[in-house]
Amino acid sequence: MEPELVDVDAAARLLGIGRTALYALLRQGEIPVIKIGRSTRVSVVSLRDFIERKEAEAMGLDSISPV
Numbered sequence: 001m002e003p004e005l006v007d008v009d010a011a012a013r014l015l016g017i018g019r020t021a022l023y024a025l026l027r028q029g030e031i032p033v034i035k036i037g038r039s040t041r042v043s044v045v046s047l048r049d050f051i052e053r054k055e056a057e058a059m060g061l062d063s064i065s066p067v
Helices: 008-015 019-027 044-058
Strands: 005-007 034-036 039-043
Touching: 005 008, 005 044, 008 019, 008 039, 008 044, 039 044
Parallel strands: none
Antiparallel strands: 005 039, 034 039
């Protein structure tokens, strides 16, 4: 069973980027962050949504309105 939340290191690995780049995305609000006590977690669903948005942007679909 896949976890629903991952820590920052795991999220960065899943995206194939460094921790610093991921923290920048979190600060910019590109990916929502979940704080549990002093722990920072990221939803796997949020990571998938981020990837889908970036794919759509790369394909030029971000300016197309849904029908």
